[in-house]
Amino acid sequence: MALQSLDIIRxxxxxxxxxxxxxxxxxxxxxxxDTSKCIGCKACQVACMxxxxxxxxxGTCDGTYNNPTDLTAQSWTVMRFAEYENPQGDLEWLIRKDxxxxxxxxxxxxxxxxxxxxxxxxxxxxxxxxxxxxGCGYCIxxxxxxIPRISRRDHKAYKCTLCSDRVAVGLEPACVKAxxxxxxxxxxxxxxxxxxxxxxxxxxxxxxxxxxxxxxxxVGGTHVMYVLHHADQPGLYSGLALNPHISRTVRLWKGVxxxxxxxxxALAALVGFFNYIVAGPKEVGPEDEEAARKEQxxxxx
Amino acid sequence: xxxxxHRPALxxxxxxxxxxxxxxxxxxxxFTATSGFALFHPSLFWLTNLTGGGPWSxxxxxxxxxxxxxxxxxxxxxxxxxxxxxxxxIAWLKGIRxxxxxxxxxxxxxxxxxxxxxxxxxxxxxxxLLLALTGILFWRRYFAGYFPIGVVRLGALAHAFLAFVVxxxxxxxxxxxxxxxxxxxxxxxxxxxxxxxxxxxxxxxREMIRPGAGR
Numbered sequence: 001m002a003l004q005s006l007d008i009i010r011x012x013x014x015x016x017x018x019x020x021x022x023x024x025x026x027x028x029x030x031x032x033x034d035t036s037k038c039i040g041c042k043a044c045q046v047a048c049m050x051x052x053x054x055x056x057x058x059g060t061c062d063g064t065y066n067n068p069t070d071l072t073a074q075s076w077t078v079m080r081f082a083e084y085e086n087p088q089g090d091l092e093w094l095i096r097k098d099x100x101x102x103x104x105x106x107x108x109x110x111x112x113x114x115x116x117x118x119x120x121x122x123x124x125x126x127x128x129x130x131x132x133x134x135g136c137g138y139c140i141x142x143x144x145x146x147i148p149r150i151s152r153r154d155h156k157a158y159k160c161t162l163c164s165d166r167v168a169v170g171l172e173p174a175c176v177k178a179x180x181x182x183x184x185x186x187x188x189x190x191x192x193x194x195x196x197x198x199x200x201x202x203x204x205x206x207x208x209x210x211x212x213x214x215x216x217x218x219v220g221g222t223h224v225m226y227v228l229h230h231a232d233q234p235g236l237y238s239g240l241a242l243n244p245h246i247s248r249t250v251r252l253w254k255g256v257x258x259x260x261x262x263x264x265x266a267l268a269a270l271v272g273f274f275n276y277i278v279a280g281p282k283e284v285g286p287e288d289e290e291a292a293r294k295e296q297x298x299x300x301x
Numbered sequence: 302x303x304x305x306x307h308r309p310a311l312x313x314x315x316x317x318x319x320x321x322x323x324x325x326x327x328x329x330x331x332f333t334a335t336s337g338f339a340l341f342h343p344s345l346f347w348l349t350n351l352t353g354g355g356p357w358s359x360x361x362x363x364x365x366x367x368x369x370x371x372x373x374x375x376x377x378x379x380x381x382x383x384x385x386x387x388x389x390x391i392a393w394l395k396g397i398r399x400x401x402x403x404x405x406x407x408x409x410x411x412x413x414x415x416x417x418x419x420x421x422x423x424x425x426x427x428x429x430l431l432l433a434l435t436g437i438l439f440w441r442r443y444f445a446g447y448f449p450i451g452v453v454r455l456g457a458l459a460h461a462f463l464a465f466v467v468x469x470x471x472x473x474x475x476x477x478x479x480x481x482x483x484x485x486x487x488x489x490x491x492x493x494x495x496x497x498x499x500x501x502x503x504x505x506x507r508e509m510i511r512p513g514a515g516r
Contacts, residue, residue, distance in 0.1 A: 013343035113340045114355050134355035136340065137441025141454050150441055155356075249454040253461055258342045261465040268469055272476030281482035282403060282501075289496030292506065296495060299510045 003168040010120040012112035028124040030189035031162060031173060033097050034199055034227040035237065036208075037183035040065060040079055040095040047178030048077050051163065071098065073151035076160040077175060080238035096226065096237040097175070097184070100147045100160035102126045104220030107246040108159075110254050111142025117157075124189065124223040125164045130156040142254070144219060144244040162223065192225060199227050218245035311492035312509050320491055322376035329369040330471070336362040337464055363440045370433040377426055383413055384423065390416035410503040417477065424470050428463045435460040 007026070008018045049055065056074035061067065065081040077099035084092045106126045109118040117132035118139065128139075128148070135155035139148040148157045163173035171177075172186040185195060196213045203211035212231025215221050226240070234240035315323070336358040339348035349358040389409035393400070393416045399407045414422070438456025439445050445453050478484040483497045498506035 013346055015343060113343065113346060115343065115346055132355070134349075134359040135441070136359045137439065137445055138457070140441070140445070141439065141450065141457055146450065155360075155442065247451075247454050249451070249458050253454070253458040257458075257461065261461070262342055262345075265465070265468050265472065268472045268476075272472055272479075275476065276479050281480050283482045284494060284496045284500050286496075288500040289494060292495035292499035295499065295507070296510050299507075300512060 006125075006164060006168045007122040008119045009122045010106075010109060011116050012109045012118040013115040026123050028189040029162075029167060029186065029223060030124070030192040031102075031176065031224045032185045032187075032192040032196055032227065033224065034183045034185075034196075035094065035096055036199070036203055036211075036227060036229050037181045038079075038095045038097065039181055039183075040081060040093070041180060042079055043178040043180055044097055044175035044184060045075070045077055045079065047174040048160075049075075051166070051174035052076065052161070071147060071149055071159075073149045073153075073156075073158040076100070076158065082236060082238045084236050092229075094229075094237050096240060098238070100126065100162070100224065101145050101219070101244075102160075102162055102223035103144070104222065105246065107142035107144050107219070107250060108139035108148055108157075109142075110246060111138040111250055113138060121164065123167065125162045125167065126223075127161050127164050128157055128159060130154075130158065133157050142246065142250050144241060144246060160224075189221075189223065189225075196225065196227050203227070203229055214240070216241070216244050218243050310495075312495060312498050312506070313491055314487040314493045314498070315491050317491065319376070320488060322372060323488055326369065326372050326376055329365055329372060332365045333362060333369050334464075334468065334471075336365075341461060341464065360442075363436055363442075366436055367433060370429050373425065373429045377422065380414075380422065384419045386416065386419055387412075390419060394420075405500075410507075411501065411505070412508075413502060413505040415502070417473075421470055421474055425467065428467045428470070432460060432463045432467070435463065 007022060009020075011018055054074045054076065056068055056072055059068050062069050066078065068075045068078055071078055077097055080096045080098050082094040082096070084094050086092055102125055104124065106118070106120060108128075109120060109126060112118045113136060114132050114134045116129055117134070118126065118128055120126050133156040135150060135157070137148075137150050137157070139157050140146075140150070148159045150157050163171070163175075166173055173184075176184045176186040185192065187195075193213065193215070200211045200213060208229040210232040211227070211229050214226035214228050214231060214234055226234075226237075228234060228237065228240075230236050234242055332352060335348050336352040338345045339352065339355075339358055340346075340362070346355070349355045352358040353361065389412075392409050393411065396408045397417075399405060405411075435456040437444050438448050439453045439460070448456070478488070481501055483493055483501075487493045487497075495506065495510075498509065
């Protein structure tokens with residue numbers, strides 16, 4: 001059985017209930033990332049590499065501070081730097097630590113065909129169990145945030161675990177531990193929302209009228225939340241989705257279509273089989289052979 | 302016309318090439334259908350036990366699927382002209398209830414293939430080619446990275462739908478073959494009795510017994 005704080009409440013490709021005898025349910029956790037406090041030092045990236053023993057290939061500079069330029073199977077979090085010229089003509093440097101949002105309604109988990117390759121813990125963390133991963137990449141199609149990456153080396157899917165191994169033993173995630181400005185904090189989701197309110201009130205008092213919390217309802221809320229100065233325009237932060245939700249195509253593909261299709265197939269097979277059993281085949285009788293013989297004789301004179 | 306055992310000479314319905322390719326198709330179909338079913342619905346994931354486990358099923362399914370598309374085209378392409386629907390076929394389809402009730406004498410005589418077989422032909426030809434195409438869109442290992450995510454998602458949805466159409470068609474195909482007694486034998490041994498041809502494919506039967514008709 002999983003550690004108590006890591007009780008599994010949902011498992012990919014599994015319709016039967018997860019073990020549910022133990023209670024009370026532990027509090028949901030959340031990581032709060034305050035973009036207004038982030039200085040872009042990348043200590044979180046380094047801490048993530050170190051704790052998870054990840055070493056991405058040394059890439060090339062693309063002329064920005066984005067390095068690595070994207071998430072990979074070896075880079076589970078990256079800082080994304082955006083230069084935004086506000087209506088007053090001032091430059092704002094909007095830096096966002098990108099990575100898995102740990103959705104309450106995880107598209108990756110819903111799309112995954114391999115039982116137990118993706119799980120959701122009672123505390124809200126969504127985790128990949130790579131030993132069950134079959135490398136199909138459906139999680140990529142399911143994710144509304146473009147997070148999972150398939151390793152070129154072992155063809156398994158990887159992403160931020162929210163340091164589930166650390167959280168399970170009462171530690172904060174590695175990135176939180178390393179952040180020098182306190183831009184990343186960790187605690188119960190409830191507590192993080194209270195902390196966020198305080199920060200948002202402060203930002204509003206300093207002229208950021210649209211400051212707010214990013215905890216998008218379209219995916220049932222997330223267990224990684226952002227404080228944004230411009231919560232009305234999350235797209236400014238390197239394309240953060242305004243209203244993320246599991247794609248309708250994926251819902252259709254993974255939802256009602258499959259049981260209906262399976263039912264129709266089973267029905268067709270049963271009808272075919274029982275028609276044969278009840279009505280029997282159309283057999284060729286001696287009269288057919290006789291008629292055929294007569295025609296053949298006629299044809300050949 | 303009778304051989305030494307006084308049995309009527311059999312008529313060749315499926316030449317060796319067609320039989321071999323048909324059963325090759327069945328073999329690759331069994332693999333792609335089994336591994337595809339496993340990925341199609343969580344309650345069927347256990348089928349990966351028959352196709353090498355989860356990762357091997359995911360690795361092999363697209364390759365075997367491509368083989369299936371190639372074998373299908375190889376098998377079916379020469380039939381293209383014969384499979385075209387004629388006015389007689391339309392009349393046959395409109396009177397399909399007489400086929401079910403065994404009153405075929407009320408319908409136009411059937412040639413080498415009946416209209417149901419022809420519809421199956423075009424359905425499978427279309428679906429198999431589209432399956433290969435849509436499969437490539439979300440073949441993560443080699444190709445999916447080159448397509449926008451919306452296209453990948455649509456590809457996956459369309460692939461599942463096309464597979465459903467193929468599977469329904471195959472169920473109908475198998476039921477019809479079992480129902481028309483002697484059909485399955487002809488796909489295994491190649492031949493039918495004159496009576497079978499007379500009863501089920503009369504126009505084709507008359508073609509075959511014309512003096513000088515190619516056997």
